[in-house]
Amino acid sequence: MKNNRKHRLRIGFVMDPIRKILYREDTSVSIMEEAGNRGHRIYYIEPKNIFFKAGRLLALANRVRAGLKNGIHVLSEETLDLRSLDIVFNRKDPPFDLSYLYLTQILELLEPDVFVINSPRGVRKANEKLYILSFPQWIPPTIVSNNPVQIARFQREKKIDLILKPLDQKGGTGIALLPYGASDKKRTIGKMTRRGSRWIMAQKYLAQNSTHGDKRILLLNGKVIGAFQRIPKKGEFRSNLSLGGTALPARLTQREKRLIASIRPKLLKDGLYFVGLDVVAGYLIEINVTSPAGIAELIELEGRHPETSVVNFLEA
Ligand SMILES: Nc1ncnc2c1ncn2[C@@H]1O[C@H](COP(=O)(O)OP(=O)(O)OP(=O)(O)O)[C@@H](O)[C@H]1O
Ligand SMILES: [Mg+2]
Incomplete structure (x- = not known):
C-alpha cells in the first residue's frame, strides 16, 4: 500500500453489475459505506469496464456513495488508471470461470503498488471447494473426481449419503444430494459429472446440517x-440464505477455534485476508475467498459492525 496515507484512500471495488446487487444485504456495500463515511474515495468497477491499453491498466469506473439503507449512488464517471488507487477490493462473485481467471491475472499486474484484496494469486490457488483439501484433518470424507465409477464406488465403500458439488459455483447452485439408498444414483452422478467430463466434489452428507445448518x-x-x-x-x-435459509446468532465452539487456528497460517501465506468459512458439525466444507458475505447479516442479527474492522484493516 502506498505510504501511510491514512486520509482519503482511493479504493476500487470490482463487483458484479449494480442492478444485480441486493444492496440491503450486501457485504460489499457495507464496507463501501463505512469507508465512504470515513472520507475515503470509493469507486465501483465492473470487470467488463477494465482494459489494458498503451501500457496502462484502465477502468471506466463510477465514483459512488453507497449504503445499506440507500443503495449505490453514482457521483461521477471517470476513466481511472487503476494504479492511482491505493486498494482494489475484488468482490466479483463466482462462477469461477475462465473470465474470472483472467480477471485475477489482470489485477495481479497492479501488485505490489496497489494492495489487491484478496490476493489474485491466492484467489486462483484457493478454489473455494478444493482448498479445503489442504486441511484433511478438518473435512468430512470427500472424493474429488470426474469419473462416475469412482464416485459410486466411494459411496458403496463408505455406505454414506453424499452431497455432490460443482467446483466453480456459489449459493448452493448445482448442488445435489445423493442418499445411500437412492434408486437413480447412476443418473445423478452422470448428470453432475456431465458423463465423466466435469470434476466434482462428492462429500459425506453430514446429517446435522438439516437441523443445525x-x-x-x-x-x-x-x-x-x-x-x-x-x-x-x-x-x-x-442452508444458503439465497435459498430461503434462516440466519441465527452463533458462537464458536472450541473445536471451531482450533480449526481456525490451524488453517490461519496458510490463509495468510496465500494472501487470503477476507474469507468466509462454511462449517457443518465442526467440519470444514468450504472456504469462500472470492466474495464472502455475511456482514449485513451480522449487523442485522447482532447490531455489531464488523465492517469497521475491515476498513481499519484497509487503513492499516
Ligand atoms: N458435507 C456436507 N454435509 C451437509 N451439508 C452440506 C455439506 N456440504 C454442503 N452442505 C450444505 O449445502 C450448502 C451449500 O454448500 P457449499 O457451502 O459447499 O457451497 P455453496 O453454498 O454453493 O457455496 P457459497 O457458500 O459460496 O455460496 C451448505 O451451506 C450446507 O448447508
Ligand atoms: Mg457455502
Whole structure:
C-alpha cells in the first residue's frame, strides 16, 4: 500500500453489475459505506469496464456513495488508471470461470503498488471447494473426481449419503444430494459429472446440517470478525440464505477455534485476508475467498459492525 496515507484512500471495488446487487444485504456495500463515511474515495468497477491499453491498466469506473439503507449512488464517471488507487477490493462473485481467471491475472499486474484484496494469486490457488483439501484433518470424507465409477464406488465403500458439488459455483447452485439408498444414483452422478467430463466434489452428507445448518465464520486477516448459523428452509438440504435459509446468532465452539487456528497460517501465506468459512458439525466444507458475505447479516442479527474492522484493516 502506498505510504501511510491514512486520509482519503482511493479504493476500487470490482463487483458484479449494480442492478444485480441486493444492496440491503450486501457485504460489499457495507464496507463501501463505512469507508465512504470515513472520507475515503470509493469507486465501483465492473470487470467488463477494465482494459489494458498503451501500457496502462484502465477502468471506466463510477465514483459512488453507497449504503445499506440507500443503495449505490453514482457521483461521477471517470476513466481511472487503476494504479492511482491505493486498494482494489475484488468482490466479483463466482462462477469461477475462465473470465474470472483472467480477471485475477489482470489485477495481479497492479501488485505490489496497489494492495489487491484478496490476493489474485491466492484467489486462483484457493478454489473455494478444493482448498479445503489442504486441511484433511478438518473435512468430512470427500472424493474429488470426474469419473462416475469412482464416485459410486466411494459411496458403496463408505455406505454414506453424499452431497455432490460443482467446483466453480456459489449459493448452493448445482448442488445435489445423493442418499445411500437412492434408486437413480447412476443418473445423478452422470448428470453432475456431465458423463465423466466435469470434476466434482462428492462429500459425506453430514446429517446435522438439516437441523443445525452450517455456520458461516468471517475471518479478517486470520481473525474472527463474526459468525452466524444458517438453517435450511423446510424441504431444502442447502442452508444458503439465497435459498430461503434462516440466519441465527452463533458462537464458536472450541473445536471451531482450533480449526481456525490451524488453517490461519496458510490463509495468510496465500494472501487470503477476507474469507468466509462454511462449517457443518465442526467440519470444514468450504472456504469462500472470492466474495464472502455475511456482514449485513451480522449487523442485522447482532447490531455489531464488523465492517469497521475491515476498513481499519484497509487503513492499516
Ligand atoms: N458435507 C456436507 N454435509 C451437509 N451439508 C452440506 C455439506 N456440504 C454442503 N452442505 C450444505 O449445502 C450448502 C451449500 O454448500 P457449499 O457451502 O459447499 O457451497 P455453496 O453454498 O454453493 O457455496 P457459497 O457458500 O459460496 O455460496 C451448505 O451451506 C450446507 O448447508
Ligand atoms: Mg457455502
